[in-house]
Amino acid sequence: MISAFLHSLGRFATFVILKEMHELRSAVQSAKGKNIDAHIRAGVAMLYAHWEDFVKGAANAYVSYLSFRGDRMCDLKPCFVALGMKSIMLSTQTSAQSAIAVATVSYLIDELNRPIKLPAVEAISAQSNLNSDVFTNIVGWIGIVPAKYSTRFTLIDKTLLGTRNGIAHGEYLVIDTPRFDSLVEEVLDLLRWFKTDIENAAVQKSFLRA
Numbered sequence: 204m205i206s207a208f209l210h211s212l213g214r215f216a217t218f219v220i221l222k223e224m225h226e227l228r229s230a231v232q233s234a235k236g237k238n239i240d241a242h243i244r245a246g247v248a249m250l251y252a253h254w255e256d257f258v259k260g261a262a263n264a265y266v267s268y269l270s271f272r273g274d275r276m277c278d279l280k281p282c283f284v285a286l287g288m289k290s291i292m293l294s295t296q297t298s299a300q301s302a303i304a305v306a307t308v309s310y311l312i313d314e315l316n317r318p319i320k321l322p323a324v325e326a327i328s329a330q331s332n333l334n335s336d337v338f339t340n341i342v343g344w345i346g347i348v349p350a351k352y353s354t355r356f357t358l359i360d361k362t363l364l365g366t367r368n369g370i371a372h373g374e375y376l377v378i379d380t381p382r383f384d385s386l387v388e389e390v391l392d393l394l395r396w397f398k399t400d401i402e403n404a405a406v407q408k409s410f411l412r413a
Contacts, residue, residue: 257397258338261398287321326344335359335360
């Protein structure tokens, strides 16, 4: 199971994203005149799409992998217990009824020694706006430490997402060819970090309580 999970994760990150980014960079480098801006605009939009899709997809694949493992709730880190109980906890937060709160706690006690029940579909959402706050929230659900990513938060919020949103609203493009090349490398670095963190977490079983 883990080998299949790691293979699918690596294949998507290595072949699909790298191939499309190489093609987009080649198109920008070979473009002339006004076509340069058009290719860069398309490239930024695609780069953001890969950022959002891969983070969301990899996180959900990791959750699905843990669901198939079937570890007991009490053996997993609190973030996964919270993810498994998210819908129940949300209903508790919006209710002042003691019966609902007691039922929630009773459910938790009863389920502690049973296999974890994680959401089957779209456990993790990027909210179509994967800024640094949303990213930090996502890694919080799956137990990944966000510290090293913080050096790229300004890039994520302003250069990548901010430019993508500006393009969507018809604003003037402020990214030239050299900056686009460096942006591609910086975002690919982020995706490699995320891929490696999830792979390490799966292999080292860091989802388990110490």
